[in-house]
Amino acid sequence: MDPSQTDFAAARDIMVDGQLRPNKVTDTRILGAMRRIPREAFLPPALAARAYADEDVPLPGGRALTEPMVVARLIQAAAVTQGETALVVAAGAGYAAAVLAACGATVTAVENDPALLALARKALAVTTPGVALVEGDPTAGWPAGAPYDVILIDGAVPAIPAALVRQVRPHAGRIVCVLRPDPAPAPARAVIAEATAAGVHPVPLFDCSVPLIPAFAPAPRFVFS
Numbered sequence: 001m002d003p004s005q006t007d008f009a010a011a012r013d014i015m016v017d018g019q020l021r022p023n024k025v026t027d028t029r030i031l032g033a034m035r036r037i038p039r040e041a042f043l044p045p046a047l048a049a050r051a052y053a054d055e056d057v058p059l060p061g062g063r064a065l066t067e068p069m070v071v072a073r074l075i076q077a078a079a080v081t082q083g084e085t086a087l088v089v090a091a092g093a094g095y096a097a098a099v100l101a102a103c104g105a106t107v108t109a110v111e112n113d114p115a116l117l118a119l120a121r122k123a124l125a126v127t128t129p130g131v132a133l134v135e136g137d138p139t140a141g142w143p144a145g146a147p148y149d150v151i152l153i154d155g156a157v158p159a160i161p162a163a164l165v166r167q168v169r170p171h172a173g174r175i176v177c178v179l180r181p182d183p184a185p186a187p188a189r190a191v192i193a194e195a196t197a198a199g200v201h202p203v204p205l206f207d208c209s210v211p212l213i214p215a216f217a218p219a220p221r222f223v224f225s
Contacts, residue, residue, distance in 0.1 A: 008040050011052040015039075015068050019054050025072040033102035034072060039065075041123040042093035060115040062214045063092050066154055070190065070208050071096050074152060074176045077192045077205055080105045084149035089164065090138040090213045094120030094131065096154045101128040105150065108132045110142045112215065138215050141167045153177035155213035156188050160200065168195045175200060178210040182218050 016035045025031060040051035043065060050057045056064035075096070080086060082104035088097040091109035093116055101107045109124075109131055111117050117135055124131045134142055139161055141151070146167035153164070156178040168175055173195040179202060180188040188210055191202035 008038060008048075008051070012036075012039070015052045015054075019069050020072050023069050023073065025069070025076055027076045027103075029103040030072050030075055030099065033099045034068065037095070037098050037102060037127050039068070039095060041126060042095040042098070042119065044119065056209075056211060059092060059119075061113040062211070063090075063113065063116060063155065064211045065093060065095060066210055067208075070178070070210060071099060071154075073206060074178075074190055075099055075103065077190070078150045078152060078174055078176045080150050085145065085147075086150040086152065087142055087145065087148040087167065089141060089151060089153045090155050090215065091120060091133070092116050092154055094124045094133065096152060097131045097133075098124060098128040100150070100152065101131050106130070108134060108142055108145045108148075110134050110136045110138055112137055138213065139163065143167060147173060149173050151175045151177075153213070155216075156180035156210040157213060157216040158182040158218055160193055160202065161216070165193075165195075165200050168200070170195055171197065176205075178208060180210070180212050182212075 012035050040048040056067050084105050086100050086105040086107045088109040091097050091111045097107050097109035141164045147169040149169050175193045178188050178190050187207045189207050190205040193200035193202045
């Protein structure tokens with residue numbers, strides 16, 4: 001066996017047992033998926049050695065591969081069931097989409113960065129070929145597949161976009177993401193927002209530090225002196 005593969009397999013076990021299980025990740029589907037899926041496949045070769053670090057790993061275009069614990073806890077909060085439809089917004093290299101699919105969801109992943117799309121196509125073809133990877137503006141979601149039972153935004157946003165609220169299944173769907181206010185008087189916070197007759201209301205899950213997705217960054221303000 002290739003020694004590098006042995007090292008990555010051991011690193012996956014350490015990630016699951018050292019990062020996920022001590023941080024309230026109890027869903028055996030998620031633990032099994034993240035123990036099995038080669039996270040290094042979702043990074044450029046030069047960054048593969050950082051795949052299992054307890055941190056976000058920078059990607060092209062100001063993006064990042066979200067740290068393992070945050071991915072796991074967001075997916076756990078979504079509580080996806082077999083056959084539910086899920087949309088991963090700003091899917092990046094596709095890792096969160098792969099884990100969701102491994103948990104039984106039918107996943108569409110939308111991304112607009114060409115370099116990340118190329119990376120995701122290659123990785124998903126090997127790990128979870130059932131994921132539908134589409135090119136599009138993440139701020140618009142993917143209306144063609146709506147409504148979705150679960151929408152996961154893979155990165156921080158200042159607020160949940162109205163376009164995504166319209167695409168979640170009424171009365172049953174949920175959106176999981178990290179909210180990072182602008183300006184940021186408080187830390188970024190993972191939330192779940194469940195669809196009700198009154199709309200969606202984000203409920204805090206845990207504090208975390210996740211980079212803002214550039215496509216969702218607020219427009220620059222002009223200050224007049």
